Amino acid sequence: MKISVIGAGNVGATCANVIAHANFAKEVVLLDIKEGIAEGKALDMWETSPINSYSTMTTGVTNDYTATAGSDITIITSGIPRRPGMSRDDLISTNAKIVKSVTDSVIAHSPDTIIIVVANPLDVMTYCAYLTSKSPRTKVMGMAGILDTARYRSFLAMELGVSPRDIQAVLMGGHGDTMVPLPRYTTVAGIPVTELVDADRLDAIVQRTKKGGGELVKLMGTSAWYAPGAAAAQMAETIAKDERRIFPCCTWLDGEYGLKDIFLGVPVVLGKNGIEKILELDLNDEEKAMLNTSADAVRGVMKVLDDMNLFS
Numbered sequence: 001m002k003i004s005v006i007g008a009g010n011v012g013a014t015c016a017n018v019i020a021h022a023n024f025a026k027e028v029v030l031l032d033i034k035e036g037i038a039e040g041k042a043l044d045m046w047e048t049s050p051i052n053s054y055s056t057m058t059t060g061v062t063n064d065y066t067a068t069a070g071s072d073i074t075i076i077t078s079g080i081p082r083r084p085g086m087s088r089d090d091l092i093s094t095n096a097k098i099v100k101s102v103t104d105s106v107i108a109h110s111p112d113t114i115i116i117v118v119a120n121p122l123d124v125m126t127y128c129a130y131l132t133s134k135s136p137r138t139k140v141m142g143m144a145g146i147l148d149t150a151r152y153r154s155f156l157a158m159e160l161g162v163s164p165r166d167i168q169a170v171l172m173g174g175h176g177d178t179m180v181p182l183p184r185y186t187t188v189a190g191i192p193v194t195e196l197v198d199a200d201r202l203d204a205i206v207q208r209t210k211k212g213g214g215e216l217v218k219l220m221g222t223s224a225w226y227a228p229g230a231a232a233a234q235m236a237e238t239i240a241k242d243e244r245r246i247f248p249c250c251t252w253l254d255g256e257y258g259l260k261d262i263f264l265g266v267p268v269v270l271g272k273n274g275i276e277k278i279l280e281l282d283l284n285d286e287e288k289a290m291l292n293t294s295a296d297a298v299r300g301v302m303k304v305l306d307d308m309n310l311f312s
Contacts, residue, residue, distance in 0.1 A: 001025040004068040004110070006059065006102050007077035008032035010222075011118055013041045014229025015075055015236075016058060020045055022233065023054040027188050029068050030060045038299050069109040073236050075143075076129060076230050079119035081223050090140050092304045095119055096128045100310055103132040114239055114274045117250075118232050119143045120223075122175040124301045126250050127263045131311050137252035138274040144175035145248025145265040146231040151212040152181050155205045160196060162188060169193075170281070171209075171248050172265050173294030174301075179265070180290045181206045185281065204285060235270060243273035251275055257283070262302065 003025045005016045009032075017028045032038040042060030050056065061067040068074065079095035099119050106113060117132060117140070119125040126142035133140055149171045157164035166189040173180035183202055186193040193202065208215070216224045238245045250269050253259045256266065256278050269277040283291065 001073075002027045002029070002069040002071050003073045003075065003236055003240070004029040004031060004106070004113075005075045005077065006031050006106065007079070007119075008034075008038040009077065010225030011229045011232075011257050012075070012077035014066070014225050015077065015232045016042070017045050017119070018196060018230050018233035019236055020049070020058050021052055021054055022237055023056055024121070024237055025056050027057045027059065030058060031063065031065070031068060032060075033063050035062050065105040065109050068087075071106070071110040071113045073116065073239055074106050074110060074113045075118060075232050075236060076102055076106070076125075077118045077232070079125065081120070081241075089304050092121060092124055092301065093308060095121070095125055096308060096310060097304055099125050099128045100132045103129045107133050107135070112141075115140045116232055116235050118228060120175075121301055122258070123250055123263045123265075123298045124305050128305055128310075129304050130252060130263070136274075137254070138276070141235070141251070141268075141275055142250025142263060142265075143228065143232045143235055144179075144250050145171055145267075146234060147228050147266075148175065148179055148181075148209060148212065149248055150227055152186075152205070152209040152229060154281075155208055156186070156188070156193065156197070159201060159205060160188060160232040164220045167193075170267055172267070173291055174298040175250065175263060176297070177210050178290075178294035178297045179210055180287065180294055181209055182281075182287060184284075184287070199283055219248060238270045239272060239274060244269050244271040246279065249275065251278060256280055257291060259292075262295055262299060264291075264298055 005012045030038040036293040038060030042058040045058040117126040122144045153167040156311040158305045171181045267279040268275045
């Protein structure tokens with residue numbers, strides 16, 4: 001099993017490190033455009049292998065996509081964060097060109113690779129990688145739902161004073177303020193969360209989840225990396241081991257939930273072929289309305305990419 005991580009910044013390096021420690025891949029290639037960064041971080045990781053008892057080889061390269069050839073899974077973290085004064089359209093324009101270039105290079109050397117996109121804005125960058133790669137929809141997906149659900153579950157664990165391992169939850173929609181956490185599908189050791197947390201407190205936790213990324217930016221002055229990196233690594237591990245676990249992932253919908261031609265977060269089964277199955281939950285009217293609102297917001301962002309005419 002060979003996995004390539006494109007982008008050796010905080011998220012990419014964290015993701016590569018988590019994958020290496022999990023010891024399910026033979027090799028992790030870390031690639032960056034800055035000379036020496038990927039090489040140094042990969043070497044530093046490898047030097048922990050005797051301490052942490054794993055065998056996954058970590059290799060760093062500077063802009064050399066031949067080193068990624070034959071990758072079973074590729075995780076794209078490349079792109080820039082939104083800076084003060086930068087509009088959403090500016091961010092999309094810049095990152096779309098980066099993700100398109102990266103995806104072209106990845107596919108040239110690993111035409112059958114499964115692509116996991118972490119770059120932001122997540123939904124539209126996954127769309128960009130999909131259009132560029134021309135791969136089946138089962139092989140191109142975005143990491144957002146696992147991160148958002150992890151935040152939701154961690155906040156609930158804090159509220160209840162229990163282990164987050166006992167909390168299961170489903171979250172749908174776009175990655176951002178319009179995401180749709182679903183308390184009706186949230187349980188604590190099988191107990192519906194609505195029986196354990198008052199409605200007002202539960203709503204406050206949902207709202208905190210929606211603003212989870214912004215909360216960290218306000219605290220640190222930059223976006224998160226531990227949880228996003230770990231979330232992408234968990235997707236890779238599930239695919240590599242063919243575990244067929246159910247996770248919320250950003251995927252191309254073709255009629256599911258009454259939505260078509262859009263990348264949106266929904267629960268899927270992940271396995272060796274990528275997205276093995278999309279699960280359609282029986283949403284009530286309120287949940288459907290929230291999902292459609294989120295879809296409308298994502299379509300607005302996707303239109304910005306379409307209007308750039310990068311694929312005409």
